[in-house]
Amino acid sequence: MNYVVGNLVEPIFRPPSEWDALLIGVTNGCTHKCTFCSMYRTKKFSVRKDIEDIKNDIRKAQEMYGDKIRKIFFEDGNAFVVKSETLIELTEYCHQIHPNLKKVSSYAHAKDIIKKSDDDLKRLADAGFTMVYVGIESGDDQVLKECNKGVTQDEFAHAAQKCHRAGIAWSGIFLLGLTGNSPEKSHRHALESAKLINRMAPPTPMEWYISPLTLEVTPGSEIWAQKETSDFQPCTATQVLEELYTLIEHTSDDLKGCIFNTNHASNYLSLKGELSKDKKNFLKIVETGINNPAVRRPEYRRAL
Numbered sequence: 001m002n003y004v005v006g007n008l009v010e011p012i013f014r015p016p017s018e019w020d021a022l023l024i025g026v027t028n029g030c031t032h033k034c035t036f037c038s039m040y041r042t043k044k045f046s047v048r049k050d051i052e053d054i055k056n057d058i059r060k061a062q063e064m065y066g067d068k069i070r071k072i073f074f075e076d077g078n079a080f081v082v083k084s085e086t087l088i089e090l091t092e093y094c095h096q097i098h099p100n101l102k103k104v105s106s107y108a109h110a111k112d113i114i115k116k117s118d119d120d121l122k123r124l125a126d127a128g129f130t131m132v133y134v135g136i137e138s139g140d141d142q143v144l145k146e147c148n149k150g151v152t153q154d155e156f157a158h159a160a161q162k163c164h165r166a167g168i169a170w171s172g173i174f175l176l177g178l179t180g181n182s183p184e185k186s187h188r189h190a191l192e193s194a195k196l197i198n199r200m201a202p203p204t205p206m207e208w209y210i211s212p213l214t215l216e217v218t219p220g221s222e223i224w225a226q227k228e229t230s231d232f233q234p235c236t237a238t239q240v241l242e243e244l245y246t247l248i249e250h251t252s253d254d255l256k257g258c259i260f261n262t263n264h265a266s267n268y269l270s271l272k273g274e275l276s277k278d279k280k281n282f283l284k285i286v287e288t289g290i291n292n293p294a295v296r297r298p299e300y301r302r303a304l
C-alpha cells in the first residue's frame with residue numbers, strides 16, 4: 001500500500017517495486033508523448049513551482065505516518081526534468097524529516113539525465129537520491145524514432161554510465177512487442193536491445209536493473225488508433241516470447257550485477273534472477289513458454 005498525502009492528481013502511476021513508497025507530487029503528467037503510452041494523456045504537464053508546498057507534503061506525511069516511511073517516489077512521469085538544485089533540496093529534506101528513509105527515486109527521461117552535469121548527479125546521489133526508473137523500450141534507433149521516444153541508443157548508454165558514475169542505481173525498462181507483428185523488425189528490436197543492455201553495463205561491480213514489460217495496446221494511445229485502422233498489428237504471445245529469447249540470448253556472458261526481472265503483470269512469463277548468471281535457466285524457461293502456451297500467463301490476467 002502506498003503512503004499518500006497532498007494533492008496528487010489522478011491517474012497516478014509508479015513502478016511496481018514502489019508499492020510501499022510515499023508518493024510526493026513534484027511534477028504533474030509527463031513531458032513526452034510516446035505513441036504506445038496513454039498513462040498521462042489526460043494531464044497537462046506542469047512542474048510544482050512552490051517548493052515550500054512540496055515540503056509541506058513531506059512534513060504532513062511525517063505527521064500522518066510517523067517514522068514508517070522507508071521509500072519516497074517523486075511523481076509524476078518525469079520528475080527528473082526538475083532543476084538539480086530543487087531535487088537536491090527536496091531529497092535532503094525528505095531524509096531530514098523521515099529518519100528511516102532508505103530510498104528516494106523517480107521516473108527519469110534519459111535526455112534529462114544527460115542534461116544534468118556529472119557533478120549535479122553526484123550531489124544528488126550524496127543527498128540520498130538512490131534510483132532512476134528509465135523507460136528505454138528499445139535499443140533500436142528506428143523503433144525509438146517511430147515510437148517518439150526522443151532518445152537514441154547512444155544517449156541511453158551515455159545516461160546509464162552517468163548514473164553509474166554518480167552512484168544512482170539504474171533501472172531500465174524495455175517494451176516487448178513494440179514493433180508489432182513484423183518478424184524482421186521484432187528481431188532487430190531484440191538484437192539492438194541486447195546490444196544496449198551490454199553497453200549499459202557499469203564499469204565497476206554494482207547492482208543495476210533491467211525489466212522488460214510487454215506492450216498492451218491501450219485506448220488513448222496513438223498505437224491504439226493505428227490498430228483501429230489496421231496500421232498496427234500486435235505481436236502474438238509466441239512472437240513476444242521469441243523476442244524475449246533473442247534479447248536474453250544476445251546479452252553478454254560477462255554482465256555482472258544485472259538484476260533481470262519480468263515479474264510485471266503485462267508479461268507472459270515471470271523471470272527473476274541475474275544476467276548473466278541465470279541466462280541459461282532463463283533461456284530454458286522462455287523456450288518452454290514458446291513451445292507450451294499452457295505455462296504462459298493467460299491474456300485475462302495480463303495487466304499494465
Ligand code: SF4
Pocket residue numbers: 030031032033034037038039040077109135
Ligand atoms: S512512456 Fe514514459 S516518457 Fe513516454 S509518454 Fe509514457 S510516461 Fe512519458
